[in-house]
Amino acid sequence: MNIQNYINGVYRLPLSNDYIDNYNPANGIVYGKTPNSNTEDVAIAFEAANSAFKSWSKTTLEERSRILIKISELLEANLERFAKAESIDNGKPLSLATSIDIPRAASNFRFFGNAITQFASESHESVGLNAVNFTLRQPLGVVGCISPWNLPLYLFTWKIAPAIAAGNCVIAKPSEVTPMTAYLLGEICTKAGLPKGVLNIVHGLGTTTGQAIVEHPNIKAISFTGGTATGAHIARVAAPMFKKLSLELGGKNPNIIFADCDYDTMLETTVRSSFANQGQICLCGSRIFVEEKIYEKFKKDFVQKVKQLKVGHPLDVSTNIGALVSKPHLEKVASYIKIAEDEGGRILCGGIEVTVKGFENGYYLQPTVIEVQNNSCSINQEEVFGPVVTIMPFTTDKEALRLANDIKYGLSATLWTNNLNRTMQFSQTLQTGIVWVNTWMLRDLRTPFGGAKESGVGREGGFEALRFFTEPKNICIKY
Numbered sequence: 001m002n003i004q005n006y007i008n009g010v011y012r013l014p015l016s017n018d019y020i021d022n023y024n025p026a027n028g029i030v031y032g033k034t035p036n037s038n039t040e041d042v043a044i045a046f047e048a049a050n051s052a053f054k055s056w057s058k059t060t061l062e063e064r065s066r067i068l069i070k071i072s073e074l075l076e077a078n079l080e081r082f083a084k085a086e087s088i089d090n091g092k093p094l095s096l097a098t099s100i101d102i103p104r105a106a107s108n109f110r111f112f113g114n115a116i117t118q119f120a121s122e123s124h125e126s127v128g129l130n131a132v133n134f135t136l137r138q139p140l141g142v143v144g145c146i147s148p149w150n151l152p153l154y155l156f157t158w159k160i161a162p163a164i165a166a167g168n169c170v171i172a173k174p175s176e177v178t179p180m181t182a183y184l185l186g187e188i189c190t191k192a193g194l195p196k197g198v199l200n201i202v203h204g205l206g207t208t209t210g211q212a213i214v215e216h217p218n219i220k221a222i223s224f225t226g227g228t229a230t231g232a233h234i235a236r237v238a239a240p241m242f243k244k245l246s247l248e249l250g251g252k253n254p255n256i257i258f259a260d261c262d263y264d265t266m267l268e269t270t271v272r273s274s275f276a277n278q279g280q281i282c283l284c285g286s287r288i289f290v291e292e293k294i295y296e297k298f299k300k301d302f303v304q305k306v307k308q309l310k311v312g313h314p315l316d317v318s319t320n321i322g323a324l325v326s327k328p329h330l331e332k333v334a335s336y337i338k339i340a341e342d343e344g345g346r347i348l349c350g351g352i353e354v355t356v357k358g359f360e361n362g363y364y365l366q367p368t369v370i371e372v373q374n375n376s377c378s379i380n381q382e383e384v385f386g387p388v389v390t391i392m393p394f395t396t397d398k399e400a401l402r403l404a405n406d407i408k409y410g411l412s413a414t415l416w417t418n419n420l421n422r423t424m425q426f427s428q429t430l431q432t433g434i435v436w437v438n439t440w441m442l443r444d445l446r447t448p449f450g451g452a453k454e455s456g457v458g459r460e461g462g463f464e465a466l467r468f469f470t471e472p473k474n475i476c477i478k479y
């Protein structure tokens with residue numbers, strides 16, 4: 001299916017007249033074309049957004065809320081169609097797209113549709129000076145949202161929903177690797193009655209379309225999720241124009257397991273936190289540190305469970321691990337397994353590309369567990385973003401904390417223990433934006449979401465996102 005841009009409420013071909021191939025990762029076949037939009041396409045999207053802003057920014061909160069919730073309902077009503085499209089485009093198991101990706105995209109609209117009606121600003125009485133201050137929270141204008149391929153509609157809408165709820169108009173670009181559900185979203189927005197120009201979806205490569213959005217002098221803010229190197233590049237382009245920036249970047253998250261944890265829950269969750277979505281979630285715990293006392297037992301049990309995961313066609317209901325998103329990505333992940341071996345890592349299971357019968361050209365890889373000797377090897381320091389985890393033992397709390405923090409990234413950490421003092425000490429000392437204790441990826445959309453160190457700048461989620469997408473203006477009245 002060929003994709004078009006969604007600008008000013010209608011689908012249209014790109015002025016660039018340039019297209020890129022869209023591959024189905026399950027079989028390696030090109031199944032559509034995606035526009036590679038240029039600066040002219042971004043310019044017309046900007047004009048549409050800018051014209052819509054005057055009226056949308058003055059639209060009542062009740063009306064904005066009503067439309068966002070309507071989009072949410074329409075996504076739910078089209079769950080099957082969207083989930084299938086996401087699975088085909090990305091390679092993720094259909095079961096995952098049906099239970100996580102699309103429901104969460106719907107929740108994003110519902111959540112921010114409700115949150116905007118509760119979003120309040122501050123006032124300060126300047127006692128003794130006969131003055132009162134209050135703060136207006138005004139929308140920024142036209143903003144840019146750029147998202148990655150791993151959770152396509154989930155992360156795309158996580159930005160768009162708060163941006164439009166707060167009264168902004170948006171130019172959004174999904175990843176060129178997984179454009180399909182973002183394309184389908186346009187028609188849902190039209191049906192929900194979102195006024196034309198409020199959301200404009202332009203497709204294309206990061207280096208052409210993405211770059212054109214970031215470089216546009218009148219786009220006031222960029223909300224970006226993707227790799228750390230891309231985030232650094234965007235910051236360099238946007239900073240001299242004083243754009244507001246929210247950057248959600250890479251991760252290499254520790255999963256720290258103590259002997260006093262609830263072992264069975266830990267084991268089951270660790271299989272998920274390692275390999276869900278083929279390990280292509282920025283929050284996956286790819287460095288597993290296990291207290292020495294239970295290390296050998298964990299190693300045996302974990303490897304046994306991982307070996308049971310079925311690699312298969314994404315649309316097959318019995319599949320646990322689908323296809324990786326693209327051929328270059330599969331090659332990158334496989335190259336890291338080789339590097340790990342060269343650096344002394346021992347492959348306990350997986351490590352090989354597999355073929356799925358009937359889909360021999362798909363991008364499949366066995367879930368891989370590698371035992372490493374130290375935390376300084378490349379496989380422990382660099383983001384692989386695939387179905388590959390490492391395990392190594394530790395003996396003391398101090399050592400576990402040092403290993404967890406000895407990395408340039410700081411997105412999330414998972415801790416398995418039933419010791420309260422240890423929980424608090426680790427929670428305070430882990431250098432990450434998110435800490436999960438005795439769970440993984442349990443999300444409450446009101447909480448601040450984002451990374452420390454090279455995992456990002458700023459926070460999404462709840463009122464943090466609404467604060468990002470508004471400019472505070474203080475008014476001081478003397479009476």
Ligand code: NAD
Pocket residue numbers: 146147148149150151155173174175176204205206207209210211214225226227228230231233234248249250251281282383385411451455456
């Ligand atoms: P990427 O950085 O290659 O691309 C992300 C998006 O940026 C895409 O839409 C791409 O087209 C665009 N882009 C690329 N170059 C650009 C440029 N010069 N200007 C503007 N836009 C540009 O990342 P990816 O490979 O799509 O995604 C994987 C990365 O995303 C991983 O590093 C992962 O950790 C990260 N990620 C982070 C989070 C988080 O919340 N922190 C969530 C998901 C994924």
